Amino acid sequence: MAAAVDPTIAAVGPRVKALREAMDLSLRDLAERSGVSAPMLSQVERGETSPTLQIASRIASGLELRLSQLLRLDEEGMVSVVRSGEGRRGGAGGHAYEVLTPPLPGLRAEVTRHTLKAGAVTGGPGDPPRHEPGARETAVVEQGALTLHVDGAEHALHSGDCVTFDADLPHHFANHSEEEAVLLAIVSAGLRRS
Missing domain, CATH: 2.60.120.10 (Jelly Rolls)
Structure with missing residues (x-):
């Protein structure tokens, strides 16, 4: 029996792509920043594979985010605050x-x-x-x-x-x-x- 995939992790692909593009990063750029291979990042972005928590954490780090931010676990509604000095x-x-x-x-x-x-x-x-x-x-x-x-x-x-x-x-x-x-x-x- 296949393990159930956490829907929060499964839905991360389009968000990774949008965040990467918002930062003007290529797949290769994000691969270098995160230590996750470009082919793996591409599969995640297209929803062909769901990243493990370890991979998701490395992707978040490459995007200069905490894992909880990437997965939107700490967002309340549509408010996103960047604290002074944390940009x-x-x-x-x-x-x-x-x-x-x-x-x-x-x-x-x-x-x-x-x-x-x-x-x-x-x-x-x-x-x-x-x-x-x-x-x-x-x-x-x-x-x-x-x-x-x-x-x-x-x-x-x-x-x-x-x-x-x-x-x-x-x-x-x-x-x-x-x-x-x-x-x-x-x-x-x-x-x-x-």
Whole structure:
């Protein structure tokens, strides 16, 4: 007699795929991050196999989640909270960022906080990949002064200024001042026809 499969584990495939895609990860990327082979991940995503708890735990870790988050055991309704300082982090060369929104399936906007030391710019190694076609970005300067370089034009921004632009155009923020600058950015995916 075959063992009964936990329906919570069996339904994880589409969620893994949506979370992986929300993080702009290929199957190979997630395989490297989780230690689970790409063919196994593909079978899980397609619902051809149900992962063991150990495999599911490794997949969750590769997605920067706890197992309970991957399986939605600790979600209450449609509320997902990312606590201060617990967002996904990255950056290099004087630019640090933290993704403040959770990697939820179907989430069409992402909020990030960027800290740029004097002389630092966004768009370097360790930064998020370029935005998808049709994406729009709204950014608020929380502290300091920055220059937005977008599609060959420059826009001076100061604390409290808010800017919205087509994020699929070549762009970066530069801190030309001697003070640290902080920027809150909201990227909405695919809202504009390309």
